[in-house]
Amino acid sequence: MGKRVLLIEDEPNIIEAIGFILARDGWQVASHSEGTAAIEAIRREAPDVVILDVMLPGRSGFDILNEMRADTGLAHLPVLMLTAKGQVKEREAAERAGADRFMTKPFSNAEMLASVRELGGVA
Numbered sequence: 001m002g003k004r005v006l007l008i009e010d011e012p013n014i015i016e017a018i019g020f021i022l023a024r025d026g027w028q029v030a031s032h033s034e035g036t037a038a039i040e041a042i043r044r045e046a047p048d049v050v051i052l053d054v055m056l057p058g059r060s061g062f063d064i065l066n067e068m069r070a071d072t073g074l075a076h077l078p079v080l081m082l083t084a085k086g087q088v089k090e091r092e093a094a095e096r097a098g099a100d101r102f103m104t105k106p107f108s109n110a111e112m113l114a115s116v117r118e119l120g121g122v123a
Contacts, residue, residue, distance in 0.1 A: 003120045006047035007031045008038050008064070009082065010056050014105065018051065021109050022116060035059025039067055042074060049120045052099075054083040054090065062097050069098040078119035082107075 005022055009015050010033045019029045032041035036058035042050060050068075054061040061081060068074040079101075081094040086104035094102045101115050 004028045004047045005049045006045045007051045009053045038064045049078050049116055051080045065097040080115055
């Protein structure tokens with residue numbers, strides 16, 4: 001398959017779980033665990049899909065997504081936002097910022113895989 005995903009998440013157990021699910025499906029998975037240098041990591045990794053946590057050390061996922069959507073080189077990237085808070089206001093903020101998908105933790109493995117496949121254009 002060769003599709004690449006960048007997981008921007010600070011919880012090691014979530015990184016491990018998502019990495020395992022996606023790698024088993026043939027995805028190349030890279031991770032980055034803080035918000036401050038997330039944009040640089042996205043540019044460096046050149047992923048097909050970004051999975052972005054809302055709450056990160058240094059900078060919020062919403063700030064990162066807003067910067068991505070304002071950058072012509074990154075605006076096209078599909079983004080799946082992850083959050084431990086499933087409140088309506090979080091979902092609305094993600095939609096306003098331009099997230100393609102929004103998923104709350106805990107998530108099902110099947111839901112994660114299906115969402116990433118769809119965002120990455122994999123049937």
